[in-house]
Amino acid sequence: IISPQFPSTFLSENRKILCLGTASTSLSFDDILSVMNIMENTDISVQEAWIENFLSSLTNHDKLHIVDCYFKTEAYFTLSEGNEVGIMAGLMDWGDSWACVSGECGFFPNNKIDNPQNVNLLLSGELTLSGACVVSRIKQFQVGEQQVQVYEQRNIFEDLNTIKDGNIILDVRAGKINKIISSDSRSKRAASRIEQLISKYENYSVIIEIAFGINMNMQLLPGNKLANEMYGGENGCFHIGIGHSSWSEYHIDFICHNSKCYIGNRLVAG
Numbered sequence: 001i002i003s004p005q006f007p008s009t010f011l012s013e014n015r016k017i018l019c020l021g022t023a024s025t026s027l028s029f030d031d032i033l034s035v036m037n038i039m040e041n042t043d044i045s046v047q048e049a050w051i052e053n054f055l056s057s058l059t060n061h062d063k064l065h066i067v068d069c070y071f072k073t074e075a076y077f078t079l080s081e082g083n084e085v086g087i088m089a090g091l092m093d094w095g096d097s098w099a100c101v102s103g104e105c106g107f108f109p110n111n112k113i114d115n116p117q118n119v120n121l122l123l124s125g126e127l128t129l130s131g132a133c134v135v136s137r138i139k140q141f142q143v144g145e146q147q148v149q150v151y152e153q154r155n156i157f158e159d160l161n162t163i164k165d166g167n168i169i170l171d172v173r174a175g176k177i178n179k180i181i182s183s184d185s186r187s188k189r190a191a192s193r194i195e196q197l198i199s200k201y202e203n204y205s206v207i208i209e210i211a212f213g214i215n216m217n218m219q220l221l222p223g224n225k226l227a228n229e230m231y232g233g234e235n236g237c238f239h240i241g242i243g244h245s246s247w248s249e250y251h252i253d254f255i256c257h258n259s260k261c262y263i264g265n266r267l268v269a270g
Contacts, residue, residue: 057263075125082120103230106211131257159193209241236269
């Protein structure tokens with residue numbers, strides 16, 4: 001289904017729904033054709049194999065180790081009772097409803113998150129942002145606000161997307177961005193934008209998603225495109241998300257191409 005809003009009223013045990021949202025990021029008709037082409041070329045068996053490896057790795061371990069060998073950073077995520085593994089990849093079950101394209105697996109809070117204090121994604125350490133980003137609009141437009149919102153979203157994306165050429169190193173403590181440790185000259189705009197967002201809305205410092213894009217049958221689409229969150233590279237691609245619909249205008253994903261992720265001694269992504 002191609003729609004500005006998610007058609008939840010169609011959901012039932014007799015249907016499988018894959019929805020391409022057209023309101024969260026700007027999409028042209030050519031963009032829609034590109035996404036449909038990715039869907040047609042997606043190998044579900046590759047995603048199923050990745051998921052099996054990921055879930056079997058979790059059987060005896062509750063910790064994810066994230067390493068950027070180039071920038072010498074590492075962080076740890078400890079799975080707690082307040083988290084769950086979310087999957088929008090592989091073979092859909094009846095009654096499932098996924099964002100399009102398929103290809104995401106990761107850790108999300110399973111508690112009520114109308115308050116950021118309820119989020120309990122225990123990520124700590126130094127984390128390198130270097131790769132790409134997606135800035136998704138998650139609030140409905142008010143009458144007369146559309147042009148302003150589109151302009152703001154574009155500016156946020158253009159600033160944050162400078163991580164494609166540079167890097168930012170974050171100090172993260174217990175699932176919150178504590179401070180920006182450093183950034184190179186090519187990504188200064190991204191560092192400044194993160195500081196602005198957190199300064200204006202402290203809840204943007206809360207990490208609400210620790211996940212992997214696992215669609216290995218796609219290239220990144222140019223610009224700010226929702227489907228890019230599912231980009232999996234050659235063996236899954238790590239990303240984090242900030243911003244939630246209960247308290248934010250935007251949901252922002254940072255896709256970290258250089259990160260390698262381990263559960264125990266098993267490489268699960270990167």
